[in-house]
Amino acid sequence: MVRRKTYPASHWSNTQLVRVLMPMQAFINHSASGSIVLLLAALTALLLANSPLAEAYDTTLHTDLEISVGPYVLKETIVHWINDGLMAIFFFQVGLEIKREVRVGELSQFRVALLPIVAALGGAVVPALIYTAFNFGGPGAVGWATPMATDIAFAVGVITLLGNQVPFTLKVFLTAVAVADDLYGILVIAVFYSSGINFVALGIGFGILAVLILANIFGIRSVIFYVSLGLIVWLAFLRSGVHATIAGVLLAWTIPSRSRTKVYTFLEQARGLLSQIEGGPLKQKRMLTDEVQQCAVIELEQLCEQVQAPLQKLEHSLNSWVSFLILPLFALANAGVAISLDSFNAETSTVAFGIILGLVLGKPIGIIGAAWLVVRSGAASLPRSVTWKHMIGVGFLAGIGFTVSIFIATLGFGESELLSTAKLAILVASVIAGSSGFFLLKRIRPA
Secondary structure, X not given: OOOOOOOOHHHHHHHHHHHHHXXXXXXXXXXXXXXXXXXXXXXXXXXXXXXXXXXXXXHHHOOEEEEEEOOEEEEEEHHHHHHHHHHHHHHHHHHHHHHHHHHOOOOOOHHHHHHHHHHHHHHHHHHHHHHHHHHOOOOOHHHOOHHHOOOHHHXXXXXXXXXXXXXHHHHHHHHHHHHHHHHHHHHHHHHHOOOOOOHHHHHHHHHHHHHHHHHHHOOOOOHHHHHHHHHHHHHHHHHHOOOOHHHHHXXXXXXXXXXXXXXXXXXXXXXXXXHHHHOOOOOHHHHOOOHHHHHHHHHHHHHHHHHOOHHHHHHHHHHHHHHHHHHHHHHHHHOOOOOOHHHHOOOOHHHHHHHHHHHHHHHHHXXXXXXXXXXXXXXXXXXXXXXXXXXXXXXXXXXXXXXHHHHHHHXXXXXXXXXXHHHHHHHHXXXXXXXXXXXXXXXXXXX
């Protein structure tokens, strides 16, 4: 019988703290670099749309791309492949992040989660109300959800530029707000931006999701199994009339978040394998020919694979693809808008003002107001070392809408003239809100 080594309570509390904070730290640092690539892609799109290459740029995006498997043919334009296909992967990653936060992160404990959840709700409702006040009953009313969203990559990227000038807990809070904000955006897309429901296709999609849930319950941990059936779910939702990106979110919640190997078992087996390696020659050339050491290394690699939950593996492997390929391609395909004063004419100005005021003023008012109410009630408290001045700065940073705001605008406005106005307004508002939040937080002296 193997005895388990016992540790003092302080050891476990510190270990658990590191387990929660280290992935968050890595994510924040990763988001900062990804936001730079995203910004370059958006600027490239703007330059192309306002250059002699504008026609070629637009033609390329609307070129049909066909994928066929036997008798089945799927034909979409390049921009639709990006918005309906690649963005489903983005929302799949968002779903993984939400599930992780709910299980072990900032949203796992009710009292801790309450503040960012309520703050994000205020930051979604107030901008939507401001936009609706400008566009109620008009042609732009359909875009009411456009200023609701926060771009997590840009917002966290900007706050990371401030380094140690702001508390790390503030960065965690902003990330939690953005994750909750994404959840509200997903619900809005599912409920208000889906039409012409094909219940047969939708039933097939939910049927496969039920199979995946059962697979999770019965302990199937194969990533290939979930991804393969996930592609069928995406196709079913694509044909159902419910936006295909919702399939990505629902699929994420079927991914197992428990590992195949228990931590104690992993430690015991890993120590045994390491002792086998140490028992042989420790010279690099000799290790290449020592059969015992080579077997131990291979077994150790397999053991490390087994101790990682599929959710953890997928989230880690998708980070770079989403940050450095999918989101930049989305920006390249959707941020290209011709800059012209005609975009803010009498007919479209209400859309522009609704979005700009919603993101620049509605976001901070909604977030700070909702946070103040929940703190005042005693149900929650501000994160450690965070002041109300910090909260004002974060409120403005949350006004960086970009990715999801543009995505919702494309769903609401389609190919109409209002889409160009909405995109330009989102870009203007994001620059104003982001720079305002950055300089407000920069002026706050560290405690």
